[in-house]
Amino acid sequence: MTTQRRAQMVGLTGRQVAGAFAALGLAIGIFWPVPNPHAEANRSGMACPLGYGGEKPAATTKTTARDPHAAWFRRYGGGLNARVYTNASFWTGDAGVPWVQAIAVTEAGRVLAIGNLPTVTKAAGPDAPVHHLGGENGDFVVPGLFDTHLHLVSGGFRLAELNLADVKTRDEFVARVAAAAKGLDADQWLVGGGYGSELHEDPTAEWFDHPSIPKTLKAWLLRADAHTGVASREALRVSGIDASTPDPVGGLIVREPADGKTPNGILRDNAIGLVTAARPAKSENERREAFKRAFDHLLSVGVTSVCDFGDVDHLAGSHVTGAAERVWKDLDILRAMDDAGELPIRVSHYPPLADWERVAEIDFRDRMFRDVKSDDARYETYGDRTRLRLAGVKAFLDGSLGARTALMREPYEDDGDNKGVAVCDLDEFKKRAVAADAANLQVAVHAIGDAAVDVALDAAEAMKDLNGNRDRRFRIEHAQHLGAPIESQPKRIAMAGAVSSVQPEFMRLDRNLAVKRLGRDRAARSYAFRSLLASGVPLSGGSDWPIVDADPLAAMDVAVSRNVGGDDFDDSADGVWEASEKLTPQQALTMYTTGAAHVALMSGQVGTLWRGAHADFTVLDRSPEDLGSTKPPKVVSTFVAGKCAWGRCKRD
Numbered sequence: 001m002t003t004q005r006r007a008q009m010v011g012l013t014g015r016q017v018a019g020a021f022a023a024l025g026l027a028i029g030i031f032w033p034v035p036n037p038h039a040e041a042n043r044s045g046m047a048c049p050l051g052y053g054g055e056k057p058a059a060t061t062k063t064t065a066r067d068p069h070a071a072w073f074r075r076y077g078g079g080l081n082a083r084v085y086t087n088a089s090f091w092t093g094d095a096g097v098p099w100v101q102a103i104a105v106t107e108a109g110r111v112l113a114i115g116n117l118p119t120v121t122k123a124a125g126p127d128a129p130v131h132h133l134g135g136e137n138g139d140f141v142v143p144g145l146f147d148t149h150l151h152l153v154s155g156g157f158r159l160a161e162l163n164l165a166d167v168k169t170r171d172e173f174v175a176r177v178a179a180a181a182k183g184l185d186a187d188q189w190l191v192g193g194g195y196g197s198e199l200h201e202d203p204t205a206e207w208f209d210h211p212s213i214p215k216t217l218k219a220w221l222l223r224a225d226a227h228t229g230v231a232s233r234e235a236l237r238v239s240g241i242d243a244s245t246p247d248p249v250g251g252l253i254v255r256e257p258a259d260g261k262t263p264n265g266i267l268r269d270n271a272i273g274l275v276t277a278a279r280p281a282k283s284e285n286e287r288r289e290a291f292k293r294a295f296d297h298l299l300s301v302g303v304t305s306v307c308d309f310g311d312v313d314h315l316a317g318s319h320v321t322g323a324a325e326r327v328w329k330d331l332d333i334l335r336a337m338d339d340a341g342e343l344p345i346r347v348s349h350y351p352p353l354a355d356w357e358r359v360a361e362i363d364f365r366d367r368m369f370r371d372v373k374s375d376d377a378r379y380e381t382y383g384d385r386t387r388l389r390l391a392g393v394k395a396f397l398d399g400s401l402g403a404r405t406a407l408m409r410e411p412y413e414d415d416g417d418n419k420g421v422a423v424c425d426l427d428e429f430k431k432r433a434v435a436a437d438a439a440n441l442q443v444a445v446h447a448i449g450d451a452a453v454d455v456a457l458d459a460a461e462a463m464k465d466l467n468g469n470r471d472r473r474f475r476i477e478h479a480q481h482l483g484a485p486i487e488s489q490p491k492r493i494a495m496a497g498a499v500s501s502v503q504p505e506f507m508r509l510d511r512n513l514a515v516k517r518l519g520r521d522r523a524a525r526s527y528a529f530r531s532l533l534a535s536g537v538p539l540s541g542g543s544d545w546p547i548v549d550a551d552p553l554a555a556m557d558v559a560v561s562r563n564v565g566g567d568d569f570d571d572s573a574d575g576v577w578e579a580s581e582k583l584t585p586q587q588a589l590t591m592y593t594t595g596a597a598h599v600a601l602m603s604g605q606v607g608t609l610w611r612g613a614h615a616d617f618t619v620l621d622r623s624p625e626d627l628g629s630t631k632p633p634k635v636v637s638t639f640v641a642g643k644c645a646w647g648r649c650k651r652d
Contacts, residue, residue: 109641
């Protein structure tokens with residue numbers, strides 16, 4: 001029986017449990033012998049924070065030969081300009097030593113040592129400054145949180161656009177649109193979105209036919225899931241969408257029921273690209289500013305690493321090779337910001353699978369983070385790496401539950417003949433996925449419905465059969481609705497060696513839809529995080545921002561409680577969506593730390609506070625064991641490479 005389970009049986013609180021773990025970590029730190037750091041690095045696959053491996057450094061003095069750090073310490077007096085962080089309980093992400101009292105961080109931004117305060121201070125050197133985190137009772141520190149699925153520039157734009165996330169009625173919708181339209185020039189478009197989680201019907205072009213809204217208003221507003229949008233009549237006209245416009249492949253122009261021909265303003269999936277093409281393009285400077293807004297927001301919610309899948313406005317139709325050129329231009333912006341030292345977080349970028357050959361042609365070393373070497377050639381030291389990498393490729397297989405375009409095995413309960421939409425040619429997808437895998441690219445696939453998960457798994461198994469059995473970590477994005485029996489697809493995912501990136505906060509988005517769209521039995525197999533973990537599927541957490549807000553603590557909280565409100569679920573008394581799928585606080589936290597690093601092929605670099613890892617960490621006001629409680633933790637400050645990037649930065 002685990003310590004945590006014993007504590008729960010005797011009624012201890014989450015904070016008391018965390019305190020017990022902290023005391024255990026402290027005891028381990030006091031009696032735990034400090035091994036040769038290079039031997040430890042070789043065993044774990046992590047590097048020494050000074051850059052030394054098994055071989056001796058270039059310097060040749062006898063002292064240096066005995067101790068490769070000696071010359072560094074002599075030259076720089078305390079050597080690494082390390083600093084010590086304490087007065088907090090540090091969760092390391094390592095099961096062997098989960099809680100420690102202090103960490104030491106090199107000036108270059110790497111974790112030098114962890115453990116109790118005397119041991120860490122000794123490793124950092126007698127002159128190392130000590131930074132006291134926390135208030136009177138100390139805070140709780142976790143590795144920097146990692147969102148493995150979002151859209152950076154789209155999130156940055158949404159922060160400055162019309163936000164309709166809390167709109168509940170048609171009257172509220174119209175009032176918000178009318179107010180926003182007053183400040184626009186005649187040639188400007190009104191853009192934004194986020195409606196859907198509270199609004200129980202999809203707006204149509206008719207909603208803009210109100211005396212308070214100018215008839216000439218060009219409006220384009222995305223539903224929260226970004227797979228459906230509504231255009232005003234003028235926006236339809238400017239976009240060239242009329243009764244003669246055919247549905248694009250993988251998309252749908254919804255028509256008026258009266259004649260079955262006239263567009264009613266609703267566009268789904270690849271049809272969204274028709275409006276995107278008609279809207280005036282944002283300038284490069286506007287896009288750079290959107291990235292900056294995104295970074296500031298992410299740091300405020302404790303996020304230090306992300307997987308970016310490009311601008312949602314330019315992904316409709318991205319199954320066509322070369323159709324997402326804007327995504328590549330945005331990558332150029334990120335590269336320029338990275339070269340200028342303007343990336344405050346770490347970004348792993350995934351262009352569309354249709355462009356896999358273009359990705360494969362880029363030199364492998366230029367696709368990965370690059371080490372920053374010391375100016376002193378005598379020492380193979382390294383520190384904070386450049387913060388951008390071209391990580392893999394991503395494809396879409398289907399749409400969303402809200403749009404009824406998620407690809408399902410059985411028809412929707414509220415749309416009897418509809419099983420969803422495949423947004424690409426599925427045979428072509430499989431061929432591309434296998435070819436990209438053969439080029440050693442990580443492949444990520446959007447699969448919401450159970451039938452889409454089947455298609456993704458067909459590709460994963462083909463990769464294994466045709467390209468050999470290796471640790472490829474094929475990513476199934478979302479795996480949102482699983483087929484029956486509940487354990488069948490998770491077992492198949494695990495057998496294929498695949499991983500999954502999931503979005504717990506989507507549960508709140510779908511709370512008013514799931515039972516209506518799927519019925520109770522199928523809805524109970526949605527967001528089956530515990531079933532996935534039980535079958536051995538590695539999970540990471542994401543947000544798909546701006547689909548929902550990029551707040552990982554809110555996402556963890558709902559993964560633990562599964563309390564989404566509403567009255568459509570079996571546990572309707574307290575609004576819990578399938579209690580058997582609840583995660584523990586540690587499982588939820590792992591999805592956004594070590595689990596995220598694993599899924600993104602970055603284990604040992606981020607997601608942990610261990611020797612040699614980047615010193616990215618998030619400071620919380622309460623224990624992570626309080627996730628799912630009435631008082632979940634909040635972010636106090638965010639550190640990247642050992643430097644305070646947001647929040648309470650006193651004495652830093």
